[in-house]
Amino acid sequence: MLALSIFPLVFSLGLTFTNVNLFRRVPLRFVGLENWARIFSDEALLETLVNTAIFVGGGVAIQYTLGLALAVALNQGLRGQRLMRVLFLLPMMVSPIAVGFIIGRMVFSEGFGPINDMLGALGLPAVAWVTSPAVAKWTIILVDTWQWTPLMMLLILVGLQGIPGEPMQAARVDGASEWQIFRHIVFPLLLPVSITAILIRALEAFKIIDIIRVVTGGGPGRATESVTAYVYNVGAKQGDLAYAASAAYVLLFVVIGVSFLALYVMRRVQARYE
Amino acid sequence: MKHHLRLWTALFAILALVAASCGDAEVAESTTTAAAPEPEPEPEMADPGTPGNIPDPGTAAGRFDGVEVVVAGPAGQLDYMKDKAAEWAAATGATVRVDEIPFGELNDKVLAALSTDTFIADVINIGSNLGGDLMGGGFMAAAPEWAQQRADWEGILPIFRSNQLSFGGVAYGMPWDGDVLMYYWRADAFEAHAAAYEAATGNALRPAESWSEYAAIAKFFTENDWSEQDEGYGLVELPMRNNQGWNGFMTRAAGYAKAPNDPGFFFDPETMEPRINNPGFVRALEDWGTVIEYGPPGMLNFGWIENALSFVGGLAAQDIQWGDIGPMSKSPDSVVEGAVGYGPAPGADEYWDPVTGEWASGDGPNKAPFLGFGGWFNLVPATSNHLAAAFDLASFLGSPAVLAEAAVTAGTGVNPGTAATLDVDLWVSAGWPEDEAKAYTDAIRASLDHPNAVFDMRLPGFPEYKDALELAVSEALSGQASAQDALDEAADKWNEITDRLGRDEQLRIYREALGLTG
Numbered sequence: 078m079l080a081l082s083i084f085p086l087v088f089s090l091g092l093t094f095t096n097v098n099l100f101r102r103v104p105l106r107f108v109g110l111e112n113w114a115r116i117f118s119d120e121a122l123l124e125t126l127v128n129t130a131i132f133v134g135g136g137v138a139i140q141y142t143l144g145l146a147l148a149v150a151l152n153q154g155l156r157g158q159r160l161m162r163v164l165f166l167l168p169m170m171v172s173p174i175a176v177g178f179i180i181g182r183m184v185f186s187e188g189f190g191p192i193n194d195m196l197g198a199l200g201l202p203a204v205a206w207v208t209s210p211a212v213a214k215w216t217i218i219l220v221d222t223w224q225w226t227p228l229m230m231l232l233i234l235v236g237l238q239g240i241p242g243e244p245m246q247a248a249r250v251d252g253a254s255e256w257q258i259f260r261h262i263v264f265p266l267l268l269p270v271s272i273t274a275i276l277i278r279a280l281e282a283f284k285i286i287d288i289i290r291v292v293t294g295g296g297p298g299r300a301t302e303s304v305t306a307y308v309y310n311v312g313a314k315q316g317d318l319a320y321a322a323s324a325a326y327v328l329l330f331v332v333i334g335v336s337f338l339a340l341y342v343m344r345r346v347q348a349r350y351e
Numbered sequence: 352m353k354h355h356l357r358l359w360t361a362l363f364a365i366l367a368l369v370a371a372s373c374g375d376a377e378v379a380e381s382t383t384t385a386a387a388p389e390p391e392p393e394p395e396m397a398d399p400g401t402p403g404n405i406p407d408p409g410t411a412a413g414r415f416d417g418v419e420v421v422v423a424g425p426a427g428q429l430d431y432m433k434d435k436a437a438e439w440a441a442a443t444g445a446t447v448r449v450d451e452i453p454f455g456e457l458n459d460k461v462l463a464a465l466s467t468d469t470f471i472a473d474v475i476n477i478g479s480n481l482g483g484d485l486m487g488g489g490f491m492a493a494a495p496e497w498a499q500q501r502a503d504w505e506g507i508l509p510i511f512r513s514n515q516l517s518f519g520g521v522a523y524g525m526p527w528d529g530d531v532l533m534y535y536w537r538a539d540a541f542e543a544h545a546a547a548y549e550a551a552t553g554n555a556l557r558p559a560e561s562w563s564e565y566a567a568i569a570k571f572f573t574e575n576d577w578s579e580q581d582e583g584y585g586l587v588e589l590p591m592r593n594n595q596g597w598n599g600f601m602t603r604a605a606g607y608a609k610a611p612n613d614p615g616f617f618f619d620p621e622t623m624e625p626r627i628n629n630p631g632f633v634r635a636l637e638d639w640g641t642v643i644e645y646g647p648p649g650m651l652n653f654g655w656i657e658n659a660l661s662f663v664g665g666l667a668a669q670d671i672q673w674g675d676i677g678p679m680s681k682s683p684d685s686v687v688e689g690a691v692g693y694g695p696a697p698g699a700d701e702y703w704d705p706v707t708g709e710w711a712s713g714d715g716p717n718k719a720p721f722l723g724f725g726g727w728f729n730l731v732p733a734t735s736n737h738l739a740a741a742f743d744l745a746s747f748l749g750s751p752a753v754l755a756e757a758a759v760t761a762g763t764g765v766n767p768g769t770a771a772t773l774d775v776d777l778w779v780s781a782g783w784p785e786d787e788a789k790a791y792t793d794a795i796r797a798s799l800d801h802p803n804a805v806f807d808m809r810l811p812g813f814p815e816y817k818d819a820l821e822l823a824v825s826e827a828l829s830g831q832a833s834a835q836d837a838l839d840e841a842a843d844k845w846n847e848i849t850d851r852l853g854r855d856e857q858l859r860i861y862r863e864a865l866g867l868t869g
Binding site for chain 2: 098186313315
């Protein structure tokens with residue numbers, strides 16, 4: 078545990094107090110809080126934090142909504158649902174780089190992609206999926222959603238199948254509608270699974286980089302650059318490992334903070350239902 | 352490894368101090384210094400910059416029996432090199448291991464390894480942008496005279512001899528690839544639509560000499576149905592951030608901002624002040640923004656492959672690209688075989704003269720062909736365990752016979768940059784019609800021999816400079832900032848990078864890269 082988890086964390090923390098640069102032969106020097114101070118004047122980091130928040134907030138919300146809807150549909154005992162389950166899981170099995178190319182660069186290609194072709198056939202204007210700063214953010218979210226909604230669906234489906242049937246049968250006998258049953262019985266009972274699913278997905282989404290690098294390269298401008306992509310650029314492309322480690326710690330603190338906040342809010346909601 | 356040991360030891364010392372003292376920086380620093388081990392001597396290496404201290408191994412068969420030479424280079428384009436290295440190995444008794452590194456990670460891995468004295472390879476196939484870091488940084492062994500002779504040093508075009516393969520007047524590299532961004536047009540479409548163009552614009556349709564002509568031609572072809580494909584556009588270029596946006600912009604900006612009477616381009620060679628926000632660069636970016644709409648939809652997201660496939664796929668009437676378009680136009684998937692015109696990149700009607708601080712013009716458009724990327728070449732790290740064998744292999748790979756064959760073979764990544772590869776007969780023997788072979792090689796030679804040609808940046812920190820500039824260009828082209836504001840911001844960033852890396856040292860290296868002394 079110490080070697081695998083704690084040591085790299087502590088080692089990288091140590092880096093943040095140094096001047097280590099991968100590409101320059103400079104004597105190792107203790108620079109105190111210099112790298113940490115630099116964070117506060119780094120507008121690029123702030124911009125990428127905002128981008129990341131949009132990717133996480135927007136992406137996870139859509140993925141949860143879609144995942145819930147699909148899971149409920151697949152839990153109805155319809156014909157062919159086994160096949161449907163397998164089909165829905167396929168995107169999750171593809172590497173994000175391949176997904177980036179297939180969906181982000183080909184399907185959403187502004188000139189040659191089928192989506193703009195379909196819009197054109199409907200008489201609608203083409204959409205600048207990857208070259209408009211505002212739209213490109215949503216393109217990243219859509220690609221991420223295509224890949225990761227199945228995970229949400231899978232986790233929620235497991236949760237649905239674990240819900241006992243008696244309370245729902247009793248509610249039906251009492252004349253409750255299907256929506257009322259879902260709203261007041263199924264959804265509250267799903268909350269623990271939902272919290273877990275949302276947290277797992279959010280923690281992963283905070284680290285998004287692969288799809289971005291393939292689909293937009295972080296552009297146009299810095300419109301789709303995530304914190305992880307920024308840290309990668311600073312550390313691996315520019316060699317400034319010390320500052321990259323500091324920026325990575327900022328992301329870690331944000332993730333920890335958001336996780337605690339999410340757990341707190343979810344527990345409050347759960348308590349309300351209980 | 353010694354460097355690593357020092358790093359780890361010192362880091363542990365720092366961590367212990369941070370944990371113990373919670374941060375009195377002054378005390379911690381002095382204590383760290385005390386706790387750090389004594390400096391270790393630098394590892395032995397060949398004397399960089401002193402050619403001739405590697406004995407000539409001769410040419411006898413089996414001269415490197417039992418020696419293993421490791422080559423590192425970009426994944427996906429080393430197959431031809433592997434075949435040739437195997438030939439060399441069979442003749443010398445050596446074995447060759449070729450380590451392919453993903454393109455996007457090559458520079459990072461090479462720099463990281465060399466900076467920490469970690470062995471990465473005996474021969475490194477690398478892009479010219481890294482020349483400042485590698486040769487200027489003292490990591491490379493100077494090329495011995497015998498290796499230069501075997502690579503036919505005099506047959507290499509001067510711009511590559513002095514800019515790509517040498518640094519500070521010392522030869523380090525062995526030739527492989529020659530790169531320059533050029534102008535391509537659909538000669539068949541130009542011929543077919545000449546009358547219509549003249550009727551529409553009042554001007555004769557000819558290959559663009561200036562960026563303004565290029566824009567007018569692009570507009571005409573975008574607005575008129577000319578392509579045998581479903582869609583046809585006026586141009587295709589390279590604007591994508593993190594994917595050749597630097598080269599796309601600099602190819603255009605060079606005409607606007609490289610004054611024939613001044614050697615500097617990226618920086619003022621006296622002060623190291625960035626020039627990228629001067630009126631020349633700003634107008635180049637503004638003008639570029641006005642023609643992007645004549646490209647295929649989504650062109651802001653086009654890198655090398657999208658650009659090349661759009662042109663050889665028949666979608667664009669004009670293209671700005673490296674020399675690869677010539678051989679690619681002959682590939683089975685191409686629809687433009689025999690229909691391509693070749694020329695140096697257009698120039699600007701006026702250029703910004705940084706000496707007078709005014710716009711100036713000459714007899715015609717100011718052309719300044721941009722040697723973006725500058726080509727792949729082979730370097731031998733000073734820490735190689737087999738310096739003689741490494742240079743023997745690198746000079747064999749850079750020999751006229753090998754390069755000539757590579758230049759006309761698809762997928763080698765080798766563009767012409769030597770007398771042997773610019774020989775018209777070579778291209779004719781490879782199946783090109785003589786007039787096309789001549790047009791292609793003439794266009795490359797005219798670009799490479801141009802007195803106002805600009806060689807790509809070769810400064811330590813190039814990835815940072817490039818990233819800042821590409822970000823600004825991308826912001827301006829996507830309407831997030833004006834050209835002036837975006838480039839002002841990039842210039843500030845460049846100053847910050849220069850100051851961080853040491854302005855005097857960066858200035859020295861920049862001047863050396865330009866061939867300036869004193």
